[in-house]
Amino acid sequence: MKEFYYNILVSKEDLADRKEDIDNICKLLKAGKKLVLYAPRRYGKSSIAKNILPDEIKKKNFVALYFDFMGVQSIDDVCVRLSYGISQGLSHYLPSKNFFEGLKKVLKNMAFSIEPDTLTGEISFTIATKEGRPPALLTLLKSMVQIAETYPCLLLFDEFQDVHFSKDILGQMRSELQKLKNTPMVFLGSKRQLLSQIFQSNHSAFFQFADEYVLKPIPIEEWEPFFDERVKPKKIKLTHDALVELVRLSLDVPNTICEIGSYIQGHFENQKIDQKDLFILVKELLESKAEGFQYQIQQLTESERKVLTALAVNGWTKEIQSKKFQNQTDMSLSGIKKVISKLYRLGIIEEENLSYRVSNPLLGLFLQTHRR
Ligand SMILES: Nc1ncnc2c1ncn2[C@@H]1O[C@H](COP(=O)(O)OP(=O)(O)O)[C@@H](O)[C@H]1O
Ligand SMILES: [Mg+2]
Secondary structure, three states: OOOOOOOOOOOHHHOOOOHHHHHHHHHHHHOOOEEEEEOOOOOOHHHHHHHHHHHHHOOOOOEEEEEEOOOOOOHHHHHHHHHHHHHHHHHHHOOOOOHHHHHHHHOOOOOEEEEEOOOOOOEEEEEOOOOOOOOOHHHHHHHHHHHHHHOOEEEEEEOHHHHHHOHHHHHHHHHHHOOOOOOOEEEEEOOHHHHHHHHHOOOOOOOOOOEEEEOOOOOHHHHHHHHHHHHHHHOEEEOHHHHHHHHHHOOOOHHHHHHHHHHHHHHOOOEEEOHHHHHHHHHHHHHHOHHHHHHHHHOOOHHHHHHHHHHHHHOOEOOOOOHHHHHHHOOOHHHHHHHHHHHHHOOOEEEEOOEEEEOOHHHHHHHHHOOO
16 A cells, blocks of 8 residues: 655655656756756655756766755854765765776865775765764865866755855855756755845845746645555545545645545544544644644744734735734734744745645644634
8 A cells, every 4th residue: 555655755656747848857867958857845846856966867878966054053063964875975976996096086185084884885985084973065066066077967945045144154055056057956945035135136245046847736636646556455435525625634745645545544444534533633633642742832932922822813914014913913014024023934834925824734733723
């Protein structure tokens, strides 16, 4: 029986829809394009970038390098992520025969150590100076360029907007990466405002460096066969209205849709589930997660909790400037703005076209039903 997966990276056969997106993206990458892949959190970006794209476009002697910049706060963080991505990518893609020679071609001025794993036959190697620190930013970037000039290459930069804190790092990255005219690259991100500042603002080093591709919400017609395949073996019939409601409560977030799907698959059998049943089972699911949610809420300040609860009640909220929102939160506009910008930076809320919502739809539902 096929399963629902959530909170983890998935492969192609575990994705609903997205065939057309993947085809479109691959076509662009094969033509050597550079893309900004935007979607809110938990829309499948990392899965597509890490688990699918390299396989789809690989050719002879191919190397894909994947860098995750989630949460980086300093130049040191960035260097650690870069050296990790380079060492992982090279150990995965370079043939083990003549591995050392292959490395020497691309890792100039860089200290590295190789340890063959006698059990798996794989080679693990690490890039680090004698003191155990990552090499300097420019050294790492130059190696990345060297790799892409030596092998057909795909460069993937996940949560790239998190590098926005340093103009200097972005500047150095741009001046090295622009040497690679025909190397396909994907810059992934889940924070639209910050991504736009990087790629659309003419003061930015990455101004118009890459073309935007947006992953849109998956239509209900695509969720239908996906659910059928996974609940039919348990003789469950989810009515159309129930599925529509499930997707609506999940605010279109695929991860949440799959989490509820997994709950249904694990807790029911021989049953028809209509809209009313769905409400009840979502409530049960929320109760089973209550402790975790309470803990998350306790980490918030009083005003953060107020703003988050108001967003949870409203769903997508455009009118954060309005009197209504100020009444709902019992806070001043400047206070609201400050809290919103912090919650946004922390990834607790999402923004799109100046509308905001709680990032995790289940936490939003929990807040709605557990208002103090
Ligand atoms: N098209 C899809 N079909 C089914 N599940 C999906 C789809 N897209 C995303 N998911 C769900 O989202 C989860 C997180 O995916 P991930 O690649 O980490 O997203 P992102 O990088 O956008 O945050 C997966 O575990 C899966 O449950
Ligand atoms: Mg991701």
